[in-house]
Amino acid sequence: MVIDDSKTIRRTAETLLKKEGCDVLTAVDGFEALAKISDQKPAIIFVDIMMPRLDGYQTCALIKNNPQFRATPVIMLSSKDGLFDKARGRIVGAEQYLTKPFTRDELLGAIHRHVGTVA
Structure with a gap:
């Protein structure tokens, strides 16, 4: 799942991941994402930090506080x-932090590292 208020970022990530055979869900913000996560149960979640309504830190904290998705x-x-941003990501439970613009290899590397296989 890719959560980002930027249509360009969502499309870029979705295109890169679909080329690798992944099923990709997208959401424009944390509220939309939380409903989809509950229904679809994604294997990995990429979340932008700066979003309206519910930012990435809040979204991550809500995901990690739910026992059903704690391991996602x-x-x-x-x-x-910045170091502060990365530390804050760790505090709310994020496994990794990618700086935009990210590369195809960084996205796929995160999937291999945390999920094992692509798709």
């Missing part, structure tokens, strides 16, 4: 790469 890997996406 959450990868933070951000144009900021």
